[in-house]
Amino acid sequence: MRLAGLILLLSFGAPAWAYDGPIIDMHLHAWPLGEHGNPDKPKNIAAREKALIKLKEYNVVLAATSGPEAFLTAWSAAEPERLLPGPVFPCINGENPTWFQYRCFEAGGDFPNPAWLEAKYTSGEYGVMGELYNQYAGVPYGDPRMDPYYEMAQRLGIPVAFHTHSAPPLTAHQCCPDFRISNGNPLLVEDVLARYPKLKVYIMHANPLVYPEVLDLLTQYPKVHVDISPWEWVLPREKFHRLLQTYKEAGLLGRIMFGSDGHDYGDSLEAYNSAEFLTERELAGIFCGNAERFLRRRELCD
Ligand SMILES: [Zn+2]
Secondary structure (H helix, E strand, C coil), X not given: CHHHHHHHHHHHXXXXXXXXXXXXXXXXXXXXXXXXXXXXXXXXXXXXXXXHHHHHHCCEEEEEEEECHHHHHHHHXXXXXXXXXXXXXXXXXXXXXXXXXCECCCXXXXXXXHHHHHHHHHCCCCCCEEEECHHHHCXXXXXXXXXXXXXXXXXXXXXXXXXXXXXCCCHHHCCCCCCXXXXXXXXXXXXXXXXXXXXXEEEECCCCCCCCHHHXXXXXXXXXXXXXXXXXXXXXXXXXXXHHHHHHHCCCHHHECCCCCCCCHHHHHHHHHCCCXXXXXXXXXXXXXXXXXXXXXXXXCC
């Protein structure tokens, strides 16, 4: 890899290496990518097949995949090995609080039945909690309605994934009347971390260029990790590299876990690989090793 990378550098001025090992994607979604409704609709089947082929093509050995119950069931049946499924909640009127419409849980409701959810974890069918949509649903991270779930995740050692920061423009006027930017500051996760000392947490969309507080949070809570999607494709390349540089200067690159949020892997990989200040070892950590350690798994990244 090093030699090939060097030749690339000499020929095109590209970075000295490009990571080409196994990938753990900590932010994938199983949900309608084609049309509202169920996973068996033709466009949703086609989108699922395309997404699962991409996992193999890019050697994604594990993908934390969140979505409504019916989609998680269908995706897991099609790809039992590589997915680490997790429910999305809280929901709004029983539906997922984003653009496409579908039921979160087959039994209905905005929150999963705790006994039902615990059985999903103990059977190994689910392996992560979230992406949690508190901000979309207008339910603060520290809301008492979340306590049974945090307690369960802490007791079972299940990682909890918080959506933070913001959402596409006019979210409060579209899907989610109770959406507030002010509910998405990653610092608000502090209350949960203080009350659940053994909870395994990662913060999604963590962007210290907008919320520098996230660096303090990571320093105060050394087990907390982040994913920094979708900034690798939303931000201009130079700004995304500044974001990475901010983590590097803070000595916190080891806490970044790669997430695609469903974006094209080729483009996402390039965004990281083109950051010339990242060493081969740092890239390998971001793309695989950091998540492997966080998930307490072995031999995924070898
Ligand atoms: Zn999100």
